[in-house]
Amino acid sequence: MSNEWIWLSPPHMSGGELNYIREAFTDNQVAPVGRHIDRFEQELAEYTGIAHAAALSSGTAALHLALILCGVEEGDDVLCPSFTFAATANPIRYQKATPVFVDSENETWNMSPEWLEFAIQDRINKGGRPKAVIPVHSFGVPAKMKEITDIARRYELTVIEDAAGAMGSFYHEKHTGSFGDFTVLSFNGNKIITTSGGGALLSDDESKIEQARYLATQARDPVPYYRHSEIGYNYRMSNVLAGVGRGQLEVIDERINQRREHFKQYRLNLESLPGISFPDEPEAAFCNRWLTTMLVNPENSGGVTREETRLKLDSEKIEARPFWNPLHLQPVFRSFPWYGDGVCETLYEQGLCLPSGSGMPEPDRNRVISSIQEAFWK
Ligand SMILES: Cc1ncc(COP(=O)(O)O)c(C=O)c1O
Known part of the structure; x- marks a missing residue:
């Protein structure tokens, strides 16, 4: 490795x-x-x-x-x-x-x-x-x-x-x-x-x-x-x-293609794991796939959580990041008005951003994929 x-x-x-x-x-x-x-x-x-x-x-x-x-x-x-x-x-x-x-x-x-x-x-x-x-x-x-x-x-x-x-x-x-x-x-x-x-x-x-x-x-x-x-x-x-x-x-279109390819390959190789899902491209949208995002739903994943997945990646020197912790929960913003029923809180609990750099070579992407597969096959 x-x-x-x-x-x-x-x-x-x-x-x-x-x-x-x-x-x-x-x-x-x-x-x-x-x-x-x-x-x-x-x-x-x-x-x-x-x-x-x-x-x-x-x-x-x-x-x-x-x-x-x-x-x-x-x-x-x-x-x-x-x-x-x-x-x-x-x-x-x-x-x-x-x-x-x-x-x-x-x-x-x-x-x-x-x-x-x-x-x-x-x-x-x-x-x-x-x-x-x-x-x-x-x-x-x-x-x-x-x-x-x-x-x-x-x-x-x-x-x-x-x-x-x-x-x-x-x-x-x-x-x-x-x-x-x-x-x-x-x-x-x-x-x-x-x-x-x-x-x-x-x-x-x-x-x-x-x-x-x-x-x-x-x-x-x-x-x-x-x-x-x-x-x-x-x-x-x-x-x-x-x-x-x-x-x-000058190279933005190439960069976007590279990031979209990462998204495609992650989805292809990981979506069959229990509890993992990737967001569809919404109707009429073309997404740059700046970051590949996925959800880990612990109710369907045999108990594997987003955080366990992240820590497994981290232990193998792979940086993945949880989604944003909603702003209405942040100490600095807690006193301001908030309207919702907690969709963003669930996203935070389940969401993980995967390495998505446009310069990431295929073997590195495969390393990320294998590491996540192992987290689910433990
Ligand atoms: C959603 C969002 N808004 C605003 C910003 C601020 O951009 P900058 O870091 O260039 O100040 C960022 C930066 O990461 C962002 O992710």
Whole structure:
């Protein structure tokens, strides 16, 4: 057995990134301005079909700016799924607004439209001010955007799509993020393409994206001396890192094919084990399969649990990760409103993300498969 760790989703460089980095050095554009940033933004817009993009230091920064741009402030409600990474909800608190956590539905594991509407109505009845909703396309699986945007329109909420892990996922042949008012992408080191750390905010509304760029560069007024009329942030992406992003974007389709192949092979080899299931691709969706996810239901598995499976993998130097522990259960968010009947809690108990890196060779994937089979044949 190889003695090397198999990681969940490590960066996968193509080599082409180095040409862009070299160019940034040659041009001495080693700052948060430069040609690569401009081109990366255009290329992101072309790839997603969303008209305008601002390249930023992280997906979290993009979420924060989106909330500012839709006027979210202290006392407003922002609805978001409980089943997501803390980065979806943290920026709501940066604005001193109230995160309202909504349960998942069983098909895509994303925000349940039924619970969303129930939560909005209940918050309005209680004197709340719902202002925006942040659906998340978890693990690259598109949320039910038709239903969610219908509800948002009815209650006049801005829709900010958190597509941090969903670059390259499509729904009804449109890129995830094309349905709402804003879209957030992340290029963190574990994402489908990476700039080591980085993100982007996209929208069809050019003036909003221009404003995002202005807020992201300390809100400097366009005058030849330093003048600031509002609070700004240092959220712009470096030109060097935008070069890395350009190199990564050139190979994104190949990366998605590799990840989809991992999903296919895991499913083919593991789904017959008792209690294990893999999510189907929802109707009209094309999933990037950023992470292969599976459920281990201990009622059907002869008692094998998700955690036992994870620990077995860990003992063989294979990194697998439990799903997100729902945010409404986190100490920092426990006092905020929550609407649901616990679908996301069951997902947390049963869910495991398997190594899915696009650079993972077949023998490593086979090692993961054998290890899981052994956990069930013990
Ligand atoms: C669902 C979700 N939203 C937001 C983020 C934040 O992105 P970033 O790490 O680029 O700030 C992440 C990052 O992993 C994420 O998984």
